Amino acid sequence: MNKQLILTSALTAVLAAGVSGTVVAADKEKCYGIAMAGKNDCAANGHACAGQAKTDKDAKEWKYVAAGTCVDMKGTLKPM
């Protein structure tokens, strides 16, 4: 396929899709594919005007052992 044809057919495909209503206006999205919500946003509070009643433990006194997702002998990551 020559380059001009590649570009023309790409745009034609977009226009066809647009007519059937799949072109999105970025500011009107309600549903976000990236799940910032769910795991992050809902767990985290963001900015807060409150203090924390917690001891701030010194990391240097602590032994680093990763305890999240594990890697098996073959090098495959497995979710916990």
Place this chain on the structure above:
Amino acid sequence: MHCTLPLTTGLGLRAPHLADVLAQRPPVAWWEVHSENYFGGGEPIAALCQLRQDYPISLHGIGLGLGSLGPLDAQHLAQLQQLVARVEPAAVSEHLAWNRHAERYFNDLLPVPRVEGVIEHLAERISIVQDTLQRPILLENVSSYVGFADELLSEAELMAELVRRTGCGLLVDLNNFYVNALNLGLNAEAELAHIAGDSVYEIHVAGFEWFEGTAIDTHGAPVSTEVLALLRQALARWGAKPVLLERDTNLSDFASLYAEYCSLDQIVKASAGNTAREYV
């Protein structure tokens, strides 16, 4: 004064509850959010604008650092200005605090030392913010775990002076005054007596927790009976005011927070009803 919050109880809205609140539209009179959580585009600000259609919103800033040395953070102020223009909130507030020294930020609300020069320093910066936003802001007292020797005036006296000099309004945090009373031996009631009712446009209540011998303003517990007593007193003295319940840590599901909101609302309504009788 550009503050149009209803003279009833509002609730601090935090990210974990946003989806529930959008879906259920609970009968809360008004919401307060932390401005910095809405500085970006996308989903958070879209959700806030949606809520804004149905409820009065108060924008409560955490990070402007009015008391920091040097000029105000221009980028932070510009972002706040944009947010205020977009949301058109019923109130805009910030803390009587500092958060930067020698280009290093401290991500907390640090109390300002009330020593020589404090009044001029703060008055100048509050005026700049008000000029930029084209509206008065509300200034809130903070909790303090440390104090300074030879302070010139109390925090409430400083607030009253800043009202005189800048035309700002006050957001009186009763829990902060009470925490300071516990930690620094101040008298919370005496502090409230320095504040004129007509300068108060909002009141905050929240819970604190004891940690290693210090009362920490965690907003992580129910409002203490002592702070509720201060609230009754304040409303009796000043008349009805917008009262906000804040909860930031040990945050549970929205239903439990809403139950706490309802019981506070009963106290607020009952106290406002008493005003006329006690202070005619």
Place this chain on the structure above:
Amino acid sequence: MSYAQAISAFSALLLDPQAQSAGLLHAARMRHYRANCRLNRIAALQGVFSNVAQLVGEDFFTAMAREYVDATPAHAADLHAMGADFADFIAQFAPAAELPYLAAVAQVDWARWRAYLAPDATTLGLTELAALAAADFASLQLVFHPSLQLVQSLHWPIADILAMHAGGPSADLRRGGQQLLISRRQWQAISTGQWALLQALVAGETVGDALERALQCEPDCDIQTIISLLFTQGLVLRAEP
């Protein structure tokens, strides 16, 4: 003591518990402020770098984030602006050496966060698009939505790791490097040619020149799909001559 002197003394004590507590009462309680400043930043990092946190577990993450926070003064009050160089920190952080893919995942997390909070912008409409098709498209430059982010790892399957954390199958680390196109709306793996195309477009090259680069890098690159995706996802704001 002047206001500036008092703030300086307070600041010195925040940074160093051994500093002179000149004029400060209850200076031992400064530890609460030190803890708040650290914990607020660590919590912010936890929110942003959720895939990194999942990979190493909460204890490891908290300890690593604390060392990062201590090594990196905060340059903004906005906690959401924090973590731009966390991936670089992880890359040279000795205890993370056993997890060589961790820094790449941190780059992905940061890109997702940038996309999530990027400013809003008005995207190209259908009418303007129709005009484009009629014009000399190859000679135009594209201006993208600020949420568009590109991430490449030369060694690690970042798309597979992301898919795994979204509930997909296990990720085979021997698979090699991958490229990601991330926006507010979605993320997706892209080929090396598609990556080259987008990199060139972001750098301001014309569509025609970018196409050359893509085909040089990957002769049978699927151009049509990636161009369609840019427009259907609302990632193009303007096309300029």
